[in-house]
Amino acid sequence: MTALPPALASLTASLDPKSWSVDPAELESHARDWRGRYAGGTPLVLKPASTQEAAQMLAACNDTRIAVMPQGGITGLVGASTPANEVVISMKRMNAIRDIDTANESMTVEAGAVLQTVQDAARDAGKLFPLSLGAQGSAMIGGLISTNAGGVQVLRYGMMRELVLGLEAVLPDGRVLSGLSGLRKDNTGYDLKQLFIGAEGTLGLVTAATLKLFPRPASVSVAIAAVPDPEAAVSLLGHLKDRTGGAVSAFELISGFAMELVCQHVPGARSPLEGNPDWMVLIELSSAEEERAGILMETALESAFEAGLVSDAALAQSDAQAAQFWALRENVPEGEKAHGKAAKHDVSVPVSRMAAFMREATQQAEALVDGSRVIAFGHVGDGNVHFNLAAREAGAGEDFIARAAPATRLIYDLVDKHHGSISAEHGIGILKQAELKARKPVEVELMRAIKAALDPNNIMNPRILTGLT
Ligand SMILES: Cc1cc2nc3c(=O)[nH]c(=O)nc-3n(C[C@H](O)[C@H](O)[C@H](O)COP(=O)(O)OP(=O)(O)OC[C@H]3O[C@@H](n4cnc5c(N)ncnc54)[C@H](O)[C@@H]3O)c2cc1C
CATH class of the missing domain: 3.30.70.2190 (Alpha-Beta Plaits)
Structure with missing residues (x-):
């Protein structure tokens, strides 16, 4: 076990021993992504048990300019939760269901609550929390908010952005934004919670949220x-x-x-x-x-x-x-992963253009990359298709993804042609950063201005979203 740098050693000395770990096996379990595409490392995993403790941790990191990476269930698919030497702040101990208000059709949960547990708690209260996706046994509310997750019920209930009524977040300097409101109407200026939804952990640490509930269908x-x-x-x-x-x-x-x-x-x-x-x-x-x-x-x-x-x-x-x-x-x-590596494209186009996009993209991508075949699936009702290019033969490795790079560019160009988005629901992370910068320069400038205002010392996920130079 290597000794922590002095700034981190003095932080851990002030914390409850249950709230941090340098155990190599535990550090390793926070260093890889679900797909096995990204591998990194971290010197320290912080595990706050309360909002106050999370605030203490972030303030200390901010004072000493230590970069941090928030983590939920580590099921993100764009490399945004794999540390490259950042300190990890894992939300796994902050997993309480704080309150269910059936009359208001809302529930307040901590960021580390696993989606499946939240769905079950809503069901036990006779209500529905509709967000639903393949990783629901691991993905946590804070991660789902930070990626503005979609899933299979968006058609009727919307994405995470539409399911969050209120948010509690710790800012990089340790201040707490306490917005756990169950209100459906609140026009008191900027809707600040929306900044943190889909921010991929670059603006602050989400510690809890008030979520919308719905009647259960009969x-x-x-x-x-x-x-x-x-x-x-x-x-x-x-x-x-x-x-x-x-x-x-x-x-x-x-x-x-x-x-x-x-x-x-x-x-x-x-x-x-x-x-x-x-x-x-x-x-x-x-x-x-x-x-x-x-x-x-x-x-x-x-x-x-x-x-x-x-x-x-x-x-x-x-x-x-x-x-x-x-x-x-x-x-x-899972089936796709077992088949081998594939070039993944989580894209959206207007539903009316979906068929034309898929026809053109399939013909052109398969013609461009020898021995390739499209695996298409997903939320076509929302205009969102996971349009992945795999090798026909099983067992392809990273070299196939490199070979498929021209097809990725072609697919994104076709997405632009059909007025779509290069990231429908998984976010930008590391994976799509170069494409975002090339295709949305003005938006990237504005995102950087917002980031500088909220995180002037650039400690929150500095490599993610717009962070790579
Ligand atoms: C099998 C499978 C199926 C999937 N299906 C879908 C799908 O249908 N729709 C969909 O949208 N996604 C899907 N995903 C992607 C993934 O589940 C989502 O991106 C999910 O929202 C990530 O949640 P997490 O808790 O695992 O977050 P993580 O992977 O741990 O983190 C994701 C991002 O959020 C940040 N973050 C995490 N917690 C916090 C916090 N408390 N505060 C601030 N930032 C935080 C991280 O730094 C990172 O940038 C799927 C993934 C898998 C493996």
Whole structure:
């Protein structure tokens, strides 16, 4: 174990021994990302148990100009939670559900609460916290806020930005912004909480949030349907929206290749459709009325068959089967990871341009990179597709990503052409910084001005978002 530099040694001397660690195994567990793409290191992991302790830690780091990296569940996908010698502030001990106010339809939770726990607590109180994504067993509220996470229910409930009513954050100098309001109306000047949402830990440390809750639907129906192509998928979405009176709560595209990888690599996974169609969608309808979602699903799918938008469909017959269908979609990243390294593009375009974008990008990217194949899946209902380029053969390494670099540029150029975004929901981190700077120079200047105002000593995640020179 190497000795800490004097500034860090004097910080740890003033803290509870449970609030920090230099244990090599623990340091290592905070040094890698979920995808295995980024590896770094940290001399110290700080683990505040309260907002006051977090404030003490940040003030000390600020006084001595020590760079820090906030961490939640370390499931971020753009390299924004892998330290390169920054001190890590892990929120894992601040995981309390502080309050649930069912009449106000809100709950106040600490930043280290795991998403699944928050969903369960809301359900136990008879309410719904709708944010839902594949990493929900690990991702924490502070990380989800700092990346403005999306997931599979955005279509109906919005992204994290729309689900946060109030925020508590520690500023880099240790001051606490106490905004844990459950208000839906509060026009008292700038909405400062919004600055911290999607800031990737560059402006301050989120310590708690007041989140919106919703009534639980009385009925939910889930189906997987085969569609001829992405164009038909987009038309099917419109068809369902028109016929179900706002009941569509999720609409996820899964390419045949993505499904194949899930079935190949995830134990127990089996597609409910015969012959692995080229394109599938997972549809979820929900309703405030008992049994209504199932009735709507059957009627809408029937008319979709007649319109030629759907060629085959399987309707989940029980909650357990619905969960199996959802697992197929949520395990796409696992199947993809087991197949090998891929060049990942979490992009969005207006829903109306989704099919054209996918057609052009698939043709051009596969032609550009020998032996490549697109894995497309995701939240097509929000115009967001995870448009990844993988090697056809399993076992590709980092060299494939390097080989695919020209395709990445091409895909982002097509995103621009279709008025989209190069980061729909995962953020910028390290991964997309060069592209952000090249494509949005004015925005980057403004972000840097805001960063300088809130973090003049540049201690919060200095390499992330706009930090690399
Ligand atoms: C299998 C899988 C599926 C996924 N699916 C989706 C999806 O559908 N939609 C989606 O949007 N994302 C998805 N993600 C990405 C990921 O889950 C989200 O980015 C998530 O919001 C990160 O939360 P975390 O707690 O793991 O944060 P971390 O990875 O620990 O951190 C992410 C960023 O937030 C900062 N941060 C963390 N905590 C705080 C805090 N308390 N205060 C200030 N800054 C903080 C970090 O410094 C870093 O910049 C998926 C990831 C995986 C592995």
